[in-house]
Amino acid sequence: MTRDEAVSILTQAGAAGEDGFPLLECAIACAIHDYPFRDPEPARILADRAARRLKERAANESPDEALTETMAADFRLNGDLLNYDHPGNTDLIDVAERRRGLSAVLVIFYLDAARRAGLSAAAVDFPGHVLLRVETPEGPVALDPFSQGRLVLPSELTRRALRAGLMPHVADRLDLLMAPVSDRQALIRLQNILFTRALSMEDYDGAERSALRRALLDPEDHRPWLDVASAREKQGALTGALEALARARNLGEPAESCRVGMDRVRMRLN
Structure with missing residues (x-):
């Protein structure tokens, strides 16, 4: 399984309802998304x-x-x-x-x-x-x-x-x-743990991946995109950080909060 295939599995699960949530396959996809080709x-x-x-x-x-x-x-x-x-x-x-x-x-x-x-x-x-x-x-x-x-x-x-x-x-x-x-929230809890651990080790690429998985599993929640933006900013991926902040704003994050983050990132771009 490749990383792209893992993303596809998580995207489909995120769009589905709670009944019949494929917990094991999603957990496998999360593991492969972190370290593919296993x-x-x-x-x-x-x-x-x-x-x-x-x-x-x-x-x-x-x-x-x-x-x-x-x-x-x-x-x-x-x-x-x-x-x-x-x-x-x-x-x-x-x-x-x-x-x-x-x-x-x-x-x-x-x-x-x-x-x-x-x-x-x-x-x-x-x-x-x-x-x-x-x-x-x-x-x-x-x-x-x-x-x-x-x-x-x-x-x-x-x-x-x-x-x-x-x-x-x-x-x-x-x-x-x-x-x-729910099974979905149980798997998201695991991604939160991975995000926290990655941040503590300054593994911002790993932090971004875990936050992205949360966003795929719960596509109506704006909060994972804020974490994606933060991890990308720490890596210097400023355009990607702006894109993540825009996603968070579109999903319900207060506009003022997103504007502050966007202004900060834009200043670094300039």
Whole structure:
């Protein structure tokens, strides 16, 4: 798969609705868009095998237990505690090979398997950490893909929320702490992580790519184009920065805010 082919996949997914969002294929396309000409088939094979195994387990186990045992025990998908900042931890193809990564990537395999096995699950955009919400006969529960898919009790969710800086009256609201997000938003969360990491390393080309992927996945949102513009400006690609700012303005960014940015870039061009 080439970078252009990856862009085509993300563009089509961005124009489609939420039902049937091709999460795994979009995540593969995101990885290829960053580093093209790699073989994504091992990631697909892992996902296929995990879905089949999960369906077998779910026939005799509770949904949460089946997911944990399948993904963390059978297929050894887990968080990378020792090398948390390793670049491969945010790349789905690398994670499929290493079986280690960040929760924002691991949750994609959990979600894909759950969908294909007929289980009800969704990502939870928890502060600083992506969790998995699983519907069970006893009610929804939270799993942590980074920590061997273990169950996260409500009291621990509150403690984590308080450590993340949420106010006590919010940290006590289980309905807020476990609010599900769409598969599209789960993948966008991963791109946000990549954008932040790229900026911290002054990898402005990588920051631009991750911001562009967010723009393709959610074409009605003006904010990714502001990040594209910022990354291009830092690379000296000033004409491209102006084009991105114009896209943001057309999608709803306040005109005054865009004018200030455009004036700054034009001054550099002159």
